[in-house]
Amino acid sequence: PSKINLKDYKKTSFDVETVNLDIKLFEEYAQVNSTLEMLRQTEGDLVLFGEELELLTIQMNGHQLDKEDYQQEAGTLTIANAPDEVTLDIQVRICPQTNTALEGLYMAGSGDDTMFVTQCEPEGFRKITFYPDRPDVLAIFTTRLEADKRYATLLANGNLVEAGDVVDEPNRHYAIWHDPTNKPSYLFACVVADLDVLTDSYTTSEGREVTLELYAKSADIDKCDVGMQALKDAMEWDEVNYGRAYDLDRYMIVAVSQFNMGAMENKGLNIFNTACVLSSPETTTDARSFSVKAIIAHEYFHNWTGNRITCRDWFQLCLKEGFTVYRDQSFSADQQSSAVQRIDDVATLRAHQFSEDAGPLAHPVRPESFVEINNFYTTTVYEKGAEIVRMIANTLGLDDFRKGTDEYFRRYDGQAVTVEDFLSALSITDNKIENFIDWYRQPGTPVVSGHQSYDSTAQTLTITLSQQTRHVSGFDAPKPLPIPVATALFDKNSGGIVAERMLLLDQATQTFVFENITSEPVVSLLRDFSAPVQLNYDYQDEDLAFLLKYETNGFNRWQVTQMLVNRILLQGQSSKSSPDIYLQALSQALPVLASDDAMLAARLLDIPSAQELASAIQKDYDPELVKMQRESLYQQVADTFKDQWSELYKQLPIDAYEDSAEARGKRALRNVILDMALTADVNDAAEWAEQQYNHASCMTERFGALKAMVNHQVANADNYLQDFYQRFQADDLVIDLWFSVQASANNVSVDVIESLLMHEDFDWNTPNRVRSVVGAFSAQPTVLWTQDGLDMYTGVIKKLDDANPVLASRLLQVLARWNTLVEPRRQMAHDSLLDLQKNVTSKHVMESLDSVLNA
Ligand code: DPP
Ligand code: ZN
Numbered sequence: 001p002s003k004i005n006l007k008d009y010k011k012t013s014f015d016v017e018t019v020n021l022d023i024k025l026f027e028e029y030a031q032v033n034s035t036l037e038m039l040r041q042t043e044g045d046l047v048l049f050g051e052e053l054e055l056l057t058i059q060m061n062g063h064q065l066d067k068e069d070y071q072q073e074a075g076t077l078t079i080a081n082a083p084d085e086v087t088l089d090i091q092v093r094i095c096p097q098t099n100t101a102l103e104g105l106y107m108a109g110s111g112d113d114t115m116f117v118t119q120c121e122p123e124g125f126r127k128i129t130f131y132p133d134r135p136d137v138l139a140i141f142t143t144r145l146e147a148d149k150r151y152a153t154l155l156a157n158g159n160l161v162e163a164g165d166v167v168d169e170p171n172r173h174y175a176i177w178h179d180p181t182n183k184p185s186y187l188f189a190c191v192v193a194d195l196d197v198l199t200d201s202y203t204t205s206e207g208r209e210v211t212l213e214l215y216a217k218s219a220d221i222d223k224c225d226v227g228m229q230a231l232k233d234a235m236e237w238d239e240v241n242y243g244r245a246y247d248l249d250r251y252m253i254v255a256v257s258q259f260n261m262g263a264m265e266n267k268g269l270n271i272f273n274t275a276c277v278l279s280s281p282e283t284t285t286d287a288r289s290f291s292v293k294a295i296i297a298h299e300y301f302h303n304w305t306g307n308r309i310t311c312r313d314w315f316q317l318c319l320k321e322g323f324t325v326y327r328d329q330s331f332s333a334d335q336q337s338s339a340v341q342r343i344d345d346v347a348t349l350r351a352h353q354f355s356e357d358a359g360p361l362a363h364p365v366r367p368e369s370f371v372e373i374n375n376f377y378t379t380t381v382y383e384k385g386a387e388i389v390r391m392i393a394n395t396l397g398l399d400d401f402r403k404g405t406d407e408y409f410r411r412y413d414g415q416a417v418t419v420e421d422f423l424s425a426l427s428i429t430d431n432k433i434e435n436f437i438d439w440y441r442q443p444g445t446p447v448v449s450g451h452q453s454y455d456s457t458a459q460t461l462t463i464t465l466s467q468q469t470r471h472v473s474g475f476d477a478p479k480p481l482p483i484p485v486a487t488a489l490f491d492k493n494s495g496g497i498v499a500e501r502m503l504l505l506d507q508a509t510q511t512f513v514f515e516n517i518t519s520e521p522v523v524s525l526l527r528d529f530s531a532p533v534q535l536n537y538d539y540q541d542e543d544l545a546f547l548l549k550y551e552t553n554g555f556n557r558w559q560v561t562q563m564l565v566n567r568i569l570l571q572g573q574s575s576k577s578s579p580d581i582y583l584q585a586l587s588q589a590l591p592v593l594a595s596d597d598a599m600l601a602a603r604l605l606d607i608p609s610a611q612e613l614a615s616a617i618q619k620d621y622d623p624e625l626v627k628m629q630r631e632s633l634y635q636q637v638a639d640t641f642k643d644q645w646s647e648l649y650k651q652l653p654i655d656a657y658e659d660s661a662e663a664r665g666k667r668a669l670r671n672v673i674l675d676m677a678l679t680a681d682v683n684d685a686a687e688w689a690e691q692q693y694n695h696a697s698c699m700t701e702r703f704g705a706l707k708a709m710v711n712h713q714v715a716n717a718d719n720y721l722q723d724f725y726q727r728f729q730a731d732d733l734v735i736d737l738w739f740s741v742q743a744s745a746n747n748v749s750v751d752v753i754e755s756l757l758m759h760e761d762f763d764w765n766t767p768n769r770v771r772s773v774v775g776a777f778s779a780q781p782t783v784l785w786t787q788d789g790l791d792m793y794t795g796v797i798k799k800l801d802d803a804n805p806v807l808a809s810r811l812l813q814v815l816a817r818w819n820t821l822v823e824p825r826r827q828m829a830h831d832s833l834l835d836l837q838k839n840v841t842s843k844h845v846m847e848s849l850d851s852v853l854n855a
Pocket of ligand 2: 298302320321324
């Protein structure tokens, strides 16, 4: 398979004006007839893409085409010398019933309980019919669906025009949908199913009455209220914050249990993984429920940033994803403490994106070439992409950023555009914004180092900052990037802020002078994580402890605890810090915070994940050692406060369930304290866990207790696991939790994983289930990086390579950092990967494997 390059972009020779699709579903296959009205826009052949299609007939302007009239090869159908106006009628047959890749039109479910859904982003539409399947081809779609009446729900994009019985076929019915908006094929969707619906409505700021519908299986329909409310909140939020209102009379969301991604923003007809839309207090943890709201908002926000303004080509994926993630993060920050929101977003960025950027899968936020675009739905494109938009917003200030986004919507509505277009609109008030383009082009996480010097005579403080980015092979030598560093100076005596400024570091090294500073202050940098960089400032441990006490920025209070922990844990650090200052600082902060902001208190007790710690290690990474060090520090924290856990825990009694930020904070902190108490061997902690499980008001409490019991192997843990299974046996998403709590347990072994994979409820065709075991397991590096662990893990990839290459390749990416391992693990991993290479064929896995082995 060949590489596609950004620099080779060319418009298509033909544009599509309208598409008429007629999809008839039968027991064993589907018949798809399409009519495309096309117009020439440049010289050249007419090219259509198509994969896994059985071509029955093709007609051009009413004439049947014979084999010699077109050329068919690997995924394309080419017609040379086509006239300037073309009507194509194409008939194909496809087989959704055997489509396990979950791209294009596929059947989900099994037995009597099946449904048909589509996933067309990025290149699934070509598995439905022959089409110029690229995001820069925009057309008006009309879709007729026909199926057996046991599939009562027939949905497609846009408005319902007509529905009824099929003449002479009493068991079949049809529906015709028309979407009045011009859209790329990746936003096409249809659903043929038997579902219940929750209906609501929303009146937009422009006075449009919109019908809102959330479709789910009847057993799940009582878990749709959270999602529906989030949708209404998101619609209003986008009107208030970006001046964007919804543009159709109907907005539909459909929940599907078999789905590769989280959710998909198809025009007017979002399709969601059940895990990302269903939520109820009894079955869904707070964290999951919060992310349901964020994902509903994310997909809704795409209607403007993605659908109305879309990407010229897939290299521009970050154009819609980075901006939309930034928008959903801002939405979520308005629903809880903004410090906690920032902490969670940054923790994810550091654990996953920094690690990606430090290894062989590093790529620019806007890649320059790919073999398989599915491999680039990455945390670099999404999360680092969002960080760039955030830096621009902070540099401009919110008013000018809004002027810029208004300009973007005004200029490009209805078009397929590039990152350069986006920056050019955002630059209307400040042309320096265009310099941010280098952030999109250059891979690698910049390291910002710095120190300060104080001149008491001149009363000036000088901060020197420099930046360095590793040179990723295959790319130009790194250039300095514009890095906004939000800075505050704190008076050592009063603890108050004496100066506050946004420093823009845009050269290799720069000095910044603060005047009228009467005594040497403590400097707080990168407040609210103003740029996605690693910070290496010349701090004393005491400065960090000081900041934990006096910083007013909640995010930075967390950040300094993380810096202290990193100093204690990271091997090879010359001046290895002792935990004393950290523990002392915590003991001052914790009691106050526990009553003030329980959620933030819970986060302050975080110790970075093994994965995040590993991302900073370039060589001789020893998973055992890192695990031991993490656990030993965790133990010290638990022991230090051993006498206080009981009181803190009792201050947080189980009340009736409430979905407020405060109640969620209490539940989060209670779960952290429970785990700490079990770690410190507090006398009756195992009993607290059982009580919490038995008297839980919601899943956060019940699952928190279960997880703690499993991880600490308390005597009754197995009974509770069994109870949990029995209680929730009918609920797939809860059973996913049941699998994952075992697969990610502290003491997990490959045998446990093998037996979970053999369990009667395990299902290779449901990505959520596969992730609940194999994905959860991959967070246990001490077991993953053993011969047995690798055999099992690469065995899973082999198994999925053909059936679901998108999922297989995603799982493989977890092995990217093999090259940093200590011997003999490194060699073992290398051999496993080489062996895997001989046994896989999908271009998805091959491309990832090539990059990973190139480390
Ligand atoms: N475009 C989808 C999203 O919202 C892909 N999963 O991110
Ligand atoms: Zn998205």
